[in-house]
Amino acid sequence: MRGALGHPKRVGMLSYLMDRREGAEEAELAAAFDLTLPGARYHLTILRGVGLVTVVDRPATSAAGHQVVTVAGR
Numbered sequence: 001m002r003g004a005l006g007h008p009k010r011v012g013m014l015s016y017l018m019d020r021r022e023g024a025e026e027a028e029l030a031a032a033f034d035l036t037l038p039g040a041r042y043h044l045t046i047l048r049g050v051g052l053v054t055v056v057d058r059p060a061t062s063a064a065g066h067q068v069v070t071v072a073g074r
Helices: 008-018 026-032 037-049
Strands: 053-056 068-071
Touching: 008 026, 008 037, 008 053, 008 068, 026 037, 037 053
Parallel strands: none
Antiparallel strands: 053 068
16 A cells, blocks of 8 residues: 555545545546546556545446546445
8 A cells, every 4th residue: 555655646636535525537636636537547546456446437428537536435
């Protein structure tokens, strides 16, 4: 887990998500942290890999980047 929090963008993303009860969309996180969508997904994959965040798919009609990310256990 230490490695997962070894990058300031990941620490910031986790903090951002902790402040939002409903979580945030991937695209929102990308914009908030000046990342491309693939860049945001890279960091989220690392956070998800250690169990810190959960990614939930929106309905199939949603556009790319509309998966909702929440802090794990919420």
